[in-house]
Amino acid sequence: MFPIKMRIAARMLVLSLLLGGVFVYQAWAMDPPNRSEPRADDAETSAAGLSAEQFDKLRALIKPKPGGFDDIDWMTDLWEARKKAAAAGKPLLVWVGDGHPLGWT
């Protein structure tokens, strides 16, 4: 599987081209709920939508497949990584996001 996380570059390009709007969002977050759909009062009758049989299948479908970039022990401390690279005589592979790439969004 190709790395699930290696998406920042294309994402940022897309975002820049399609126009961002975090400041628009700031206003949304303060909007009061305003809806006519049923609320959670009938939760216990309607929560029967997921079965135990579906559970494992769905969980496997949602999670990343083993063997991808999730299996890499990414370090997150720059200085610790520098020390480790110096001691091991290896280059640093530095993955950078606009925000943190391990859960940027």
Place this chain on the structure above:
Amino acid sequence: VVRLVKNEFIPLAINGRLRDFDDDESRFLNKADCGGQGRVDVITASGKLVAHGELQVGNPKTHLASLERALKAWAALPEAERKPGAVKVPERGPLDPRRNTAKGPPAGTLIVRVYNRQLERTATGEYRHTVPEDYIPALRDPRVVGTDQATPLWTQPANDSLWITQAEARAMMPADPVPGQRVEVPTSLCERIFRFHLDPSRGLSENTNFAHVTADAGKLWLTVEEVGKTEVRLRLDGIANLHNPRSALLTYQSPGVKEHSQNPRIPLDYDPRLLGYLAYNPAKKVITRLDIVALGDVRGRPNGENIVGERLGEANPLGIAFELVTDPRPADYLPPRAARDEPSLRPGVNLVERYLGLPKKEQQR
């Protein structure tokens, strides 16, 4: 690619916004020309740039080739840059106080990995991964989005983490469990999940669509299923009715949305059902398993401000999986998305405090 990274590199993932501060880390990254948005760079421990990597989401061969080129460039460096122990890394000076980054959760906090994934239904009603053809045509058009890699991104899961406080965890472990007993999920945890962890924007944007909702936006409860000496098992059931009116869109929509969106719906709704399993050791009072799946249809563009991740059709399935971390790696200690420091976006706001609802003294261990 993964094998090469594991064997030949020290992999480091960092927030590119570190470059905006004033401390040793910021200066190091800027000097190395390392830390541009969305990049993979190969550098030496001393800070010498070896190569820029290429990110091609749908093309691992290109990515592999860029790493192999970087290794050749590395091999051509003098031994003073490469030999184990040759580079002496100085002590790091104080970090810029504006970073105010939580190093990890408070003591006793449970860390739960969260994966969001857009799904699609098959003709027979089963669920499957999305494919590029499930997205609106504009997102598949490099003339619009500047890349042919956009939709492959969104067929993959997004990742986040959920923090559960020690008090919340204890509340889910009844002292004298009896099969069939109902146990309420703490209100504070319900609210955190509804606000921050059932969001169709995860993986697509930094937006938080449901930060305004309260615990009554849904219900989560546990039922004791099995009681053993070393393990008690419970099932989690739940539902959420999450709604964002996005009223700002009534007066402004971006040109990209006006031109390319195929979904005129302004509000965003996500009404997932949840099912999960929790187990704990009654003697040690330790939760040993917590797996939850949320599944429901998203109505409305996942992002209000743009068309990122916009699907064909009016209602599109979104699955979210939660999984307790029992053997955390360094990356697992990163704060959840909603608790991550972003001083440039939210100056003066303590996001960890807001996220957990804890007094300041309990925020960081």
